[in-house]
Amino acid sequence: MSDNFNQALADKRNPYWLWGPLAFSIFYFLPLIFNLSVFIGPRLVGVFGIYLAFLALYKKAIFAKGEKVLLPTLGIIFLCVLGTYITPGTQALFGYAAYFCGFNFRFNKGIQGLTGILLAIVLSAELFSYRDAFFLAPALIVSIGLFFFGQAERKDRLHKQKENISQQKVEHFAAIAERERIARDLHDLVGHSLSSIALKANLAEKLISKNHHEKAATEIHEVASLSREILAQVREAVSGIKQYNLPKQIEKLVSELESHNITVKKNIDLTSLPPHLELPLIFICTELVTNILKHSSGDQVLIDIQTTCVDDQVLALTIKDNGQVLAPNWGNGLTGIKERCQLINAEFTINTQDGFCARITLGKE
Incomplete structure (x- = not known):
């Protein structure tokens, strides 16, 4: 997969990813709940110490962008392997490392990370004699499933990222098109009106030179009217709210032609x-x-x-x-x-x- 992904799992627009997934970590405490008599003294302290360390690593991982998640993820894996000595409940925490691999890494690297996690689960079972299906099966199945859920979330984020980029491009091109439209509208409106003003001003100048002051005053009055009209047209062209009427515009153009x-x-x-x-x-x-x-x-x-x-x-x-x-x-x-x-x-x-x-x-x- 070719992508440019540099996001953290924690998303301000979706606060669930901060602490919501930790609800599933309750399974870490199942061995403690069902065999409380086994977890006494230092071992009980160790259970909670491991979980607190996991929370610290989890927090670092959800805020790590892209492949910067590697160190906290490795920390979770090593913590789970070593913590299995104290409690088999660590089987519930391996899945978090798998999810981070799926979300933060491209597929090929993510598969390598998932393979390492599965080997770490098997190693934990071998080291501390948890070779039964009650430890291995949930840990392996949940880790594989969460890896692909992480990949799905990654693809969804990438899709949204591409949509945002596409939307920005659309807005950019729309802005360019709007500027070009305004430029054309201003040229057409202003060019036509200024041409009329120039013609009428020249006519008024000739009339004054021939002492036709009343006719010259009429032309100057029309120049003033056109000047006010051009200001209104410019405002309307820029704001894009003018209600145009083709028949009236044609009548106006005909009148201008006939006046010449x-x-x-x-x-x-x-x-x-x-x-x-x-x-x-x-x-x-x-x-x-x-x-x-x-x-x-x-x-x-x-x-x-x-x-x-x-x-x-x-x-x-x-x-x-x-x-x-x-x-x-x-x-x-x-x-x-x-x-x-x-x-x-x-x-x-x-x-x-x-x-x-x-x-x-x-x-x-």
Whole structure:
């Protein structure tokens, strides 16, 4: 097994592993309970002395991380072997050493440790004449069983550890995706609004130079309104709580185009628009109109959006002008549109043979 395991058995999230397993150590005292007359004087003191020493080693073992458990585990094994001279109840304590081997060591090393524990049990039986099944069978069976229980707990901890790492990666990538989303949203919202502000400010400057002060004041008033609007849009884009409305946004874009003496022809059907496409389309339409306002020499624009389509399509969007374009400039705007189309699995194409024509199509899944 290949893993990166450096955990202690004691887990703050599961306090049972601190002292809960010691409930099974009651079997250590069974020989004392059933043959109390045999355990008198120094031998009785030895029984409790062994158990206290075991508790000290157990505490070290449950807080030892990974293979650092080796020394306290060896201590438990030697204590059990030597303690069998005083009481056969040590058969109940060998299993704890086996559990630590199963939990803290990889399988191959753990099997080596289990083999050593089983040999230590047999050695104890030979040294102190406990060759009967009442000593050997429980000690051997419990040790083998607890070893595999330790391995199962190790695998469970490893699984949880991998889940935590995976969750951290998911959160990390989600944070990156969210930053990229905010960057795209800010570019689309701020870029479009600032372009409008720049155009209106230039127009106001020209009007003032021609002494058309009232018209200039109107443009300046609209600049102030746009400035307030852009602040609201930035806050909403960052917080992600804005309720977008595609039809209203299209009407707003049409009004801006018409305010620059551009004739707009609309052919829009949004009756079957899937809800998850509304936000991407708002930004895509906004960015395309911004490009027309900034770069187009044409005076006519077609906005065609169809959501009740043939040929297995759920969306067909076309925004086209009649200006002259040599080649598209793939700046942040068009690149952002391409990225948004990739996110919704849509196809984005540009044609500049007869003006600038952007087409976005999305087929059925």
